[in-house]
Amino acid sequence: MENFENKVVLITGGGTGIGKAAASSFVSKGAKVVITGRRQSVLEETAQELGDQVHFVTGDVSKNGEPGRIVEETICKFGRLDVLVNNAGTGKMGPLSMTSDEDIESIYRTNVFAPLALIREATVHLAESKGTVINISSVAARGMMPGVAVYASSKAAVDHATRLLAAELGPKGIRVNAVAPGLTDTDITADVKSNEEMLGMIIAQTPMGRLGEPNDIANAVLLLADEKAGWVTGQSVQAGGGFLL
Ligand SMILES: NC(=O)c1ccc[n+]([C@@H]2O[C@H](COP(=O)([O-])OP(=O)(O)OC[C@H]3O[C@@H](n4cnc5c(N)ncnc54)[C@H](OP(=O)(O)O)[C@@H]3O)[C@@H](O)[C@H]2O)c1
Structure with a gap:
């Protein structure tokens, strides 16, 4: 795999879970990483x-103006941007009848508005570096399950925006792809993991027969960020051990 030395990577939600695993992997390949x-x-x-190669920027990506500030701080700190990983995400499971306007707005602002605004703000810098965007979607985007309509539809929007922006930004030399994790062992899945019946059902439907680890997803992110994937764009790569194939 490519050496990411002299490359600058911005990972939203990089303090925990999948984002943290991706940050750690990029650092181990020599990159400078900003986590938010x-x-x-x-x-x-x-x-x-x-370690020293990591800089953090505190901020809420769902708020107007914050995506721009985060990109600006990244450029101020490290002078360039090569990889944007739109990883920050949120979700609340449950039937639509139990979902408030505030829940819907929060999920869509974090999962859809923020990646779009971050890509818009980062475009000029990614065009300079011939960089790449990796959006973290979800296998739920293409599945059919009750109780996840708001979250899953927000991730379907991420997948479709990935295709559309690959077309729009390709002429600038920017690749845009997504990684769609299956159920992965992080904070966001605490509810599912504590429900033994549901956890058993999901693992039974996962051909690889286990829950994903943050590193499983980080590995897929690095594969797509690698220059060897330079002809791959507009794709949503399922990283779920075969769940919902
Ligand atoms: N784990 C899974 O099974 C799974 C499956 C499919 C997709 N995903 C996706 O993977 C991504 C990473 O999730 P994870 O599993 O690693 O869970 P996680 O550990 O809970 O990570 C979510 C991260 O996003 C940050 N975040 C949430 N809302 C934010 C906001 N408004 N502004 C800035 N940062 C925000 C959180 O930090 P703060 O709370 O400090 O802001 C946290 O670091 C998400 O997009 C999630 O939808 C996860």
Whole structure:
């Protein structure tokens, strides 16, 4: 796999879970990495753990103006941007009848508005570096399950935006792809993991027969970021051990 030395990677939600695993992998390949999230203490701890090549920016990507500020701080700190990983995400499971306007708005602002705004703000820098975007979607985007309509439809929007923006930004030399994780062992899946029946059902429907680990997803992110994937764009790569194939 490519050496990411002298490359700068921005990972939203990079303080925990999949984002943290991706940050760690990019650092191990020589990249400088900016991680973001709302909780400063979490970011501080992760940055300290991963070392000097990691810088953190505290901020809420769902708020107007924050995506622009985060990109600007990345450029101020490291002078360039090569890889944008739109990883920050949120979701609340449950029937639509139990889902408030605030829930819908929060999920769509975090999962759809933020990646679009971040890509828009990063485009000029990615065009300069002939860089790449990796959006973190979900296998739920193409599945048919009750109780996930808001989250899954937000991730379907991410997948489709990935295709559309690959077409729009390709002429600038920017590749846009997505990684769609299956159920992965992180904070966001605490509810599912504590429900033994549901967990068993999901694992039974996963040909590889286990829950995903954050590193499984990070590995797929690095594969797509690699220059050897330079002819791959507009794709959503399922990284779910075969779940919902
Ligand atoms: N784990 C799975 O099974 C799974 C499956 C499919 C897709 N995914 C997707 O994978 C991505 C990463 O999730 P994860 O599993 O690694 O869970 P996680 O550990 O809970 O990570 C989510 C990260 O996003 C950040 N975040 C959430 N809302 C934010 C906001 N408004 N502004 C800035 N940062 C925000 C969180 O930090 P703060 O709370 O500090 O802001 C956190 O670091 C998400 O997009 C998720 O939808 C996960």
